[in-house]
Amino acid sequence: AKEQGGNQHAVFTPELDSRVSERLHLQNRLATALEAGEFVIHYQPQVDATNGVICGMEALIRWNHPEYGLVPPGQFIPVAEESGLIIPIGEWVLREACRQNQAWRDEGLSDFSVSVNLSVAQFRDTGLLTLVRHALDETGLDPHYLELELTESTMMDNPERLITFLEQTRKLGVQIAIDDFGTGYSSLNYLRRLPLDRLKVDYSFVRDITNDPASASICRAIIAIAHNLRLGVVAEGVESEAQASYLARHYCDSLQGYYFSKPFGAEEITALLRQREPL
């Protein structure tokens, strides 16, 4: 790593240069990937903690790269955010997730909402509400069956705008969840004033439930905050029976994680939904 501490300018090294050009290359590739239809959505079920019935589905993007195979979002979403490409990519995710949930509904396979992740860049874009409306109109999905996931930092980026946006989505009937809850900083007082529907307990607290009493008490505290604010609460990253039963015993409403199901492509999820009892 290059020392940047006392220097006015970062030292421009061949190593840095190649990273910059890699980024530029990735930006260009991302633009063509969208046109070429190389993005896919995997869906991860959320289950009701009391009975294990599927009660939600989170949409998670992957890039099906012709050479590298499935590329996880952590490897391209940050670049898409920097370059602004997250706007058209995010629009595609929103429309595709709505289309898929409506297709499941048409088949009698879904009575749950689909959750779509929004990044702060999408949120800064003034067209977001129109985009949400269009996605719903075009796919015919009832707004109640769409949930948008925002993080605390997105929430705090432009609070005034957030309030306006949330009031409008509330009117539409779209659900709002705060993702990775507990890892950012949002004022609880502020939280109380926003028209939210759910909090998602971050994976990092769930992971340590059984071996770290502090993590377990943070999980219980988040569940209590959610319920006191009359919000639902879902825990993500549930990997074991012990974590699942702990969360269920402490009244977490829904659970999501590898213990129940990994995220899978639409076809596999359709097969999974067909195996279940009719909803």
Ligand code: C2E
């Ligand atoms: P996230 O929204 O917090 O999504 C949860 C991540 O945890 C997903 O990773 C999921 O596959 C993974 N996961 C689920 N269950 C478990 C588990 O039991 N154990 C562990 N260790 N991990 C689990 P993924 O799919 O790689 O997504 C990473 C992040 O990329 C997401 O974090 C989200 O912030 C972002 N992302 C994904 N799709 C989109 C998208 O369409 N738009 C935007 N803006 N961001 C997205």
Ligand code: CA
């Ligand atoms: Ca999420």
Ligand code: CA
């Ligand atoms: Ca999350």
Ligand code: CA
């Ligand atoms: Ca996360």
